[in-house]
Amino acid sequence: MATRIQMRSPLPMPHTPEAPIYQQLAAHYREAIEKNALRLGMRMPSVRELMRRHAVSLSTALQTLRVLEERGWLEARPRVGYFVRNAGTPALEEMSDPDLREPFQAGDGHAGARFTGINERISLLVESGRRADIRVDLGGATPGEELFDTRWMNRSAAALLREQPGILAVGRSTAGTHPEFQAAMAHRALKAGMRLAPQDVMATSGNTEAVHLALAAVAQPGDVVAVESPTYYGLLQGIESLGLKTLEIPCSQHTGISLEALDLAVRTEPRLRAVVVVPDLQMPLGTLMPDGHKAALVKFCAQHGLALVEDDSYRLLVEAAEPPRPIKAWDVSGHVIYCESLNKTLAPGLRQGWMTGGRWHERVQMLKFAQSRNTNTLGQLLAARWTAAPAFERHLLRLRPRLRSQRERMAQAIARYFPAGTRLRLPPGGLSLWIQLPDGVSSSSLFEQALRQGIRIAPGAMFSNTARYDGFLRLSCALAFTDGVDGALRTLGQLAGAGRA
Amino acid sequence: MATRIQMRSPLPMPHTPEAPIYQQLAAHYREAIEKNALRLGMRMPSVRELMRRHAVSLSTALQTLRVLEERGWLEARPRVGYFVRNAGTPALEEMSDPDLREPFQAGDGHAGARFTGINERISLLVESGRRADIRVDLGGATPGEELFDTRWMNRSAAALLREQPGILAVGRSTAGTHPEFQAAMAHRALKAGMRLAPQDVMATSGNTEAVHLALAAVAQPGDVVAVESPTYYGLLQGIESLGLKTLEIPCSQHTGISLEALDLAVRTEPRLRAVVVVPDLQMPLGTLMPDGHKAALVKFCAQHGLALVEDDSYRLLVEAAEPPRPIKAWDVSGHVIYCESLNKTLAPGLRQGWMTGGRWHERVQMLKFAQSRNTNTLGQLLAARWTAAPAFERHLLRLRPRLRSQRERMAQAIARYFPAGTRLRLPPGGLSLWIQLPDGVSSSSLFEQALRQGIRIAPGAMFSNTARYDGFLRLSCALAFTDGVDGALRTLGQLAGAGRA
Incomplete structure (x- = not known):
């Protein structure tokens, strides 16, 4: 069923004068690739150039390129030449998808949602x-x-402290998210295809808090949350801490969470309240949910009155000229609660995130206020400035x-x-x-x-x-x-x- | 029953040449006091000096002082003289205490715990x-x-960024509270009479989060939490957000929460799980709980297996040569969950707090990890350094x-x-x-x-x-x-x- 990974495999180590010349040459270029002298995506010297540079015959040059291609170090682009292989896109076969037709059964072999009991296992890792x-x-x-770029970050932080010297002393506990942060995130949201007003933006302490607040806002203890399977363990912990039940929905590596299984879940789980997904670079599968699937998922959740919680932690790390659009961009009914963490992209040390709660925004705000008040202002203002700076794009x-x-x-x-x-x-x-x-x-x-x-x-x-x-x-x-x-x-x-x- | 506040009351405004000379003089000194030219606790010019300075008779000088004393602007210290009155300590009569024998009835006139429904009212204030x-x-x-002292704070923050340039970039999401913060808080705890190891210290985003985690750790939805009445609205919100019930226990202005009423509550509320108190400068009454009452409360909670959640937000603001000892100092059985906010004393902008969960510490840590991961490192390290600096004591x-x-x-x-x-x-x-x-x-x-x-x-x-x-x-x-x-x-x-x- 599933295929053995097909990757660049090691060449036999030549460097001994006994090895044929094409093997010696191939080893030379493999080393150059491994040491990043020849980087991924770069063009390999042509046949003609190899012949000239190394004073070898046409057949030796061709054989060199062919062996590098066979072992996965190069890819041939017809009529263009050989390139250091970007193994990220082609040729790697993936694991097989599971049966996508219905929710996974719990560990005891029975269908249906289960209370999560994962914290002990996770404590092991934490410890x-x-x-x-x-x-x-x-x-x-x-x-x-x-x-x-920590030098840039620190210079910018020092400048902010000079410009607003009271920032560490001023408490804003009842004042809500800082307007500058709201404006900056709303602006970024607009560029990503979401239509938000600044006041729709609420700062959070990363996405752990954001997703926690989203679930606390839409579900009561004993209610059911559908999650991707496999999924990020932090999500399972959050669900357990709220006394909610988990229903694991199989994921395709090509499209993400199975709509067919979700559809069955809606019919069998009357207390299903929310679906949580990481649509872009699903954790841990790494799946990118296609636009069509995003649109269908939003429509499905709106039809069934489910909250669709979007955990956007990795979207900006997608290899693409333009990052994909978040699910929230397809939301017209307010059923999507969008959460962005800047931990993985902007500054892990800040633990800055934000969310917009759709039709549950007011309740989300109330819970945030009741449970932890505002996140600190310094982090909000740094995130606002950094994300707006050209240096962030360059980073x-x-x-x-x-x-x-x-x-x-x-x-x-x-x-x-x-x-x-x-x-x-x-x-x-x-x-x-x-x-x-x-x-x-x-x-x-x-x-x-x-x-x-x-x-x-x-x-x-x-x-x-x-x-x-x-x-x-x-x-x-x-x-x-x-x-x-x-x-x-x-x-x-x-x-x-x-x-x- | 209750007495009208006895305070310095306004003098009739003279400044008209028609007013008697002693009234003009009294008005003059009242102004000096109001403008802080004569500050609280300072000695008032003596009778002899008034006579000389203003060329008035002995009886006018005496009358001037008497009228200022009567209106509450001065206090006489026998054989020493008159002093600008420090209204903070003496002579202010307080409101009467409520009936301390039993828990307050709910709004509907019935005894017993009630689900809290306060968020709407609070949203009004927030809005x-x-x-x-x-x-x-x-x-x-x-x-x-x-x-x-924002200059000191900012200099120190800039120094930290120079010294640890990666601090904003390094994520410590699974690593727990920073050891430097743990050591600093454990050291402060020791000075305050608590016996903690550094690993007992967990950083939080202020006391809102800390108390929330404490209650989430010890109570399930539907359980009952005893609170001081009146109490900080943030606590009522937190309780509401967890689906817990509130039982309001009357407070004496002299001793704090009524043990008699608590004792009745234990017998009538089988689902009572926790008591939350602000023992030093109770919010909003401002009561200081005497040491004997602290000890008795700890003993009572331990006997009945209740979690005693101590919200220490204001202790360092008590007017005293030495701040009072926190309740946790009397805890030998681990029933006290101690939460300190540094918001009101060190740096409101940081929103830094910490807690130690006693016998529930592991569960508190697990919930913190599941709900919001660590607070950011910068705040922890700044708080660790600032609280250890002599400048904090001076502040x-x-x-x-x-x-x-x-x-x-x-x-x-x-x-x-x-x-x-x-x-x-x-x-x-x-x-x-x-x-x-x-x-x-x-x-x-x-x-x-x-x-x-x-x-x-x-x-x-x-x-x-x-x-x-x-x-x-x-x-x-x-x-x-x-x-x-x-x-x-x-x-x-x-x-x-x-x-x-």
Whole structure:
């Protein structure tokens, strides 16, 4: 059914004068690619140029290119030439989709929504993250400091403090979200195709709080929330903390949450109140929901009176000239509660997010006020200024290819080190890879074993209220691809290989 | 029963040559006091000096001092002399305590806990606070920018950004509270008599979030929470947002929450799970709970398995050489969940708080993680450094007398402008006054009328789930006492006087 990942595989190491010249040349160029001297998407020297540069024959030059292409390092574009392969788009076969016709059954084999009981499992990860002896942390999904222009950020923060010297001293607890932040986010929303007035914008402490408030606003304890399966463990925790039930809806890697299964859910779950989705770079699958599917989902939720909670944390990390439009852009009835986190794109340290609650906005505001008052003003104003600055656009233009390179190098290493039968689908953006281990290998065991070696991963069991994903794991691509990461992946691959036997 | 406030009352305005000389002189010194040329606690010129300075007779000098003393502007200290009266401590009689024997009945006249339904009323205040035409805001209770050393704060923030340039870029979402903040708060806790390890400290977004998490950790929807009556409206909102019931327990102005009524509540409310108190400078009464009462309350809650949630927002604003010890200092069984807000004392703009959950700490941490992840690191580190700096102690030493002066000048103006029958008790610290209007005057009407004049107050109805406090209001003393504030109080007094008729 599912296909073994097809990736660039390692060339035999030549560098010995005995190896044929085309192999030596291919190794030379592979190294150049690995060291980023030849970067993804760049044009490879032509046949003619190879012949001239290295004083080789036509057949040697052709053979060099062919072997690099075969091993996945280059792609041929007819009548244009050879290019360093952007492994992000073509040729990688993906895992198979699950049965999309109905909601997943709970762990006990019975259909229907279940109270979530995941916090203990998650506490494990949280605790392990606090251990001092973690050498390589592949468990999180937050971009590292080196991916941000901290000098610019700090200069700008210092300037704001000079300009508004009272900002740390002024409390605005009853005054609501800062108007400058509201105006800035409404402006960005407009560019993304959403029609919002500034007063529709409410600042939050990231999307964890935003999605929590959205669910608290639309559901009562015992009510049911439909989620993508697999889904971000933080969402399952939030649902558990509110005393709500979870219904896991299968996801296609091509289109996201299954409308067919949702349709069945509406008929079998009278207390279904909300659907939560990460439409762009679904976490952990990395799926981009197509526009048509977005429109259909909005229409479906409006028809059935469901709140559609959109968690937009990764949209700006999509590899594209223009980021996709959020689901909210299709919302005419106010059924979409849109939540944007700036954690992954602008400044993880700020924990700044915002939301607009559609027809539930007033209740969302009331709950925010009752539960935590405003987020601090400094973060709001920095986010307002930074997102409006051309430097933010430039930062994203640098960030995306860096993350792509990190994803691809991770994927290459996985292809190299993990046992046969390992599968993955390289996502079109984002901060992580979702990996299917060969049959019989448990990521929970792998998690435990890896921890002992100072490596942290996110086991698949964290992404569902069931045991369905024990054969999967999520690896962070947020770290620069160092020897340490390479070594950690080699160790993981060995452990997975041993787990199989 | 209750006594009319005894305060410095206005002298008849002389300045006309027809007035007797002692009245002219008294008016002169009253002005000097009002303009702070003669400040609270300062010694008044002696009889001999008055005679010499103003070339008046002994009897005129004595009469001048006597009239100033009678009107409350001076106090005589036998064998020492006359001093500008520090109205904060003596002679102000307080409102009478309510019946402390049993919990208050709900608005419908029936005993027992009730679901809270206060958010609409509060939304009114929140909305009104956003109105652009508020000239004088006496509705909040957050100290103003001018009460803080913003230059020091900003220098320190800039230094932190230079020292840790990645602080805005580094996400610590799964890493928990920053160790530096934990160590700093544990150190402060130790000085205040609490025994905590650094890992017992969890950062929060102020006390609104902290108390919310505490209640979410110990109670399920439908459970009952005992609160002080009157109490801070934010608490009632938080309880409503969690689907909990409120039981209002009467408070003595001398000792705080009634143990007798609590004892009855335990026996009649099987779902009572928690008691929430502001033991130091109770909001809005301003009561300081005596140590013996603190100890007894902790013991009572431990005996009955109740969570005792301590909201410490104002303790450092108590007028005393040494701040009182928090309730948590008496906790040996882990039944006290201690929450400290640094909003009112350190930096309102940061919205930084922290909590320690006693026997519920793990669950509190889990809920925080599920609902909003960590608060941002910058705020934690600034709070850690600022509270450890000698400048913070110096700031508090400046802040307390400034607030005292503001409270006293407000109280003087209220005595001058409000109708007879108005009562208040000047609290031993803090940011606000709780005022009882003459019989028949509604603070809700006053609120509406005042808003039309650009003045915002907090009507008593916001401080209870019942209509019990419609004859009360809270006025903020956080603003410097300007002509604008004086004029606003004159307007409020006139409106209250008219309301009585």
